Amino acid sequence: MEHRATALRIEVRFRQLRTGQLIDVSAYLKTDAHRTHPWQLTALDDRGQQSVDLYVSGESRCPEATARFDYERSTVTVTVPRDCLKNPAWIRAAVIGSAMRLEARPSGRDADAVWEDDAYARGYDGTPGRTWGPRLYRP
Template identity: 30%
Template sequence: MRRSLTTTVALVTTTLTLLATAGTAHAGSWTHRDARGDVFRASMSDAVATADPADRTSDITRFGVRHSARKVTLTLSLRDLRGGSAMTLGRLVTPTNDYQATVLRSADLRVFSLVDTADETEELPCRGKRASYDNRRDRITITIPRTCLGSPTWVRAGAGYARGDLMSLDENSTMTFDEALRRGSKRSVTQTDTLKVGKKVRVG
């Protein structure tokens, strides 16, 4: 199976430039089970990708959002979380703004960026934001204080995960990618250059 990767590559490229998207809902939380085996792989220079169902290290299986009085927490569960160069993307839509959170980690670099997509010229100050990787539980957790998001009454969130030498200038360098709220198919990547978001999660 092959599909267009134009917008995914554009999303990754834009993020790196800034650094030099059905479930069950409850009060204050929302969870979604993502399809297994829907990872795709492509070179950083290509506009098409091939499905890579055997890849476990980029395969998101579950995505959760918790909206408490003080913070918003995004949790990604993967089939087999490992070390190495990777980028975790989070999108948070509020009643007034649209934010992108990016966590880039490699052997010699760790960056956590939060930007308002309406004005991507600089990173937003956000004291208290943090990200953690639990390889034993195959889980990534991103925490953002509500004050950094304007203390919204609700949020809608989405996420994606990419692995590979994302900072490489080698055109033959490859990456694997999975998006939490889109199943692996030709419709997985839209023309909006943004991650798909889930249901409204009101502060609980």
């Protein structure tokens, strides 16, 4: 994660991104201006239908936010202009990457399989919760 002069940039590396999966990168963002209820940033690729949304509650608040799904490098990069986050002095994030095999046979071993990883935790034991990274201050 990089807190740049004009934008927040989050890059998540996957072991292997493949088409035919539902890819989800979700980040929960706390800032000096928004400490109690974190922003939720979600980038999705559902078989080529891509979207990126930034929520506190209700509708997405940042149409300028972008997501790039790079299947050759197995990365997802999400960029959010700082003004969408009220130009914070610092940002702290919890980031979760997940993938779901959509083409799995209903009776196959991968049926309904969702692989999820908490970016700041060692391993993932399946229990709900978020591991928060350090505060990153604006340059």
